[in-house]
Amino acid sequence: MSDAQQITLIVDGEETKVTTGTTGAELFFERRDVVVARVNGELKDLDQELPEGAEIEGVTIDSPDGLDVLRHSTAHVMAQAVQQLRPDAKLGIGPYITDGFYFDFDVAEPFTPEDLKTLEKMMLKIVNQNQKFVRRVVSEDEAREAMKNEPYKLELLGKKNNAAEAGEGVNVEVGAGDITIYNNVERKEGTTVWCDLCRGPHLPNTKLISNAFALTRSSSAYWLGNQKNQQLQRIYGTAWPTKDALKAYQERIAEAERRDHRKLGVELDLFSFPDELGSGLPVFHPKGGIIRKEMEDYSRQRHVDAGYEFVYTPTSPRDTCTKSQATWTGTRKACSRPCTWTRNSTRTAPCESPARTTT
Numbered sequence: 254m255s256d257a258q259q260i261t262l263i264v265d266g267e268e269t270k271v272t273t274g275t276t277g278a279e280l281f282f283e284r285r286d287v288v289v290a291r292v293n294g295e296l297k298d299l300d301q302e303l304p305e306g307a308e309i310e311g312v313t314i315d316s317p318d319g320l321d322v323l324r325h326s327t328a329h330v331m332a333q334a335v336q337q338l339r340p341d342a343k344l345g346i347g348p349y350i351t352d353g354f355y356f357d358f359d360v361a362e363p364f365t366p367e368d369l370k371t372l373e374k375m376m377l378k379i380v381n382q383n384q385k386f387v388r389r390v391v392s393e394d395e396a397r398e399a400m401k402n403e404p405y406k407l408e409l410l411g412k413k414n415n416a417a418e419a420g421e422g423v424n425v426e427v428g429a430g431d432i433t434i435y436n437n438v439e440r441k442e443g444t445t446v447w448c449d450l451c452r453g454p455h456l457p458n459t460k461l462i463s464n465a466f467a468l469t470r471s472s473s474a475y476w477l478g479n480q481k482n483q484q485l486q487r488i489y490g491t492a493w494p495t496k497d498a499l500k501a502y503q504e505r506i507a508e509a510e511r512r513d514h515r516k517l518g519v520e521l522d523l524f525s526f527p528d529e530l531g532s533g534l535p536v537f538h539p540k541g542g543i544i545r546k547e548m549e550d551y552s553r554q555r556h557v558d559a560g561y562e563f564v565y566t567p568t569s570p571r572d573t574c575t576k577s578q579a580t581w582t583g584t585r586k587a588c589s590r591p592c593t594w595t596r597n598s599t600r601t602a603p604c605e606s607p608a609r610t611t612t
């Protein structure tokens with residue numbers, strides 16, 4: 254191998270000579286847990302060529318960045334399944350989020366829980382087909398041609414130069430740099446079975462998603478998070494590197510639901526939320542009243558111990574209370590709450606408030 258065919262890379266801090274044109278996939282051939290490469294600080298698909306002198310780091314699927322890529326790639330698989338189930342569905346955006354992902358769709362009918370079950374099965378089929386994610390740099394005209402049936406993607410292309418301010422999640426699809434489309438290529442025939450306008454990166458293939466994913470719920474969502482826009486249907490999901498990690502996550506969620514105060518409040522006869530009062534407004538039952546009083550007594554005693562004094566004002570003052578309250582340094586916002594306090598004034602306040610005398 255002559256020097257002319259070689260380049261030098263810094264791989265995980267060590268200088269390494271490789272042939273010109275070497276990709277991340279070739280560099281990390283023996284590390285199956287590496288799913289993307291950090292190249293000079295930026296995440297890149299493994300099939301991209303590595304440039305001379307670049308600092309390279311392998312990103313594993315269980316690292317924070319690896320999990321984000323896994324979840325976003327799973328969102329692609331879900332969108333492909335959705336367009337199989339509902340061929341008229343138009344694509345919105347599909348970013349990763351904490352512990353999972355979502356994708357928005359313009360569809361005639363909202364998704365049902367049965368739809369989500371069907372979609373999970375269809376997604377597993379796509380995963381098992383081991384489709385390749387193939388990055389394609391395109392011109393704006395080529396992107397418009399490829400996305401001609403996707404009105405929301407066409408709109409995003411128009412926002413490319415202003416992606417950061419354009420709305421929720423736009424950066425995931427377009428932004429600074431090349432316009433890229435990712436093809437999902439089916440292995441047997443080598444044909445592109447689905448594609449999306451997206452900045453990437455993605456996993457090298459769908460097989461890496463394994464069966465450790467689940468669709469969790471659906472809801473409506475406004476296009477780009479703006480309520481003046483079209484209402485779309487959003488499906489949320491989660492994805493993990495292993496089935497065990499998925500199960501552990503699902504157990505955490507189930508445990509949180511078991512401890513949900515709204516559920517426990519009803520089950521233990523502590524409080525309820527009558528519809529006629531409005532959502533989120535609790536009525537405390539006798540048992541709940543005992544707990545509430547104990548907490549209030551404790552809070553009051555702690556304030557007395559800390560040198561506060563109490564003042565009392567009406568709980569439904571005029572609107573101007575918000576303004577006058579601003580003069581109360583340290584007073585909390587909710588002027589109709591009976592237990593806000595301040596540390597540095599005893600002036601009359603528009604709230605029932607313990608106050609500490611300044612001397």
Ligand SMILES: [Zn+2]
Pocket residue numbers: 325329435449450451452453454455
């Ligand atoms: Zn993508």
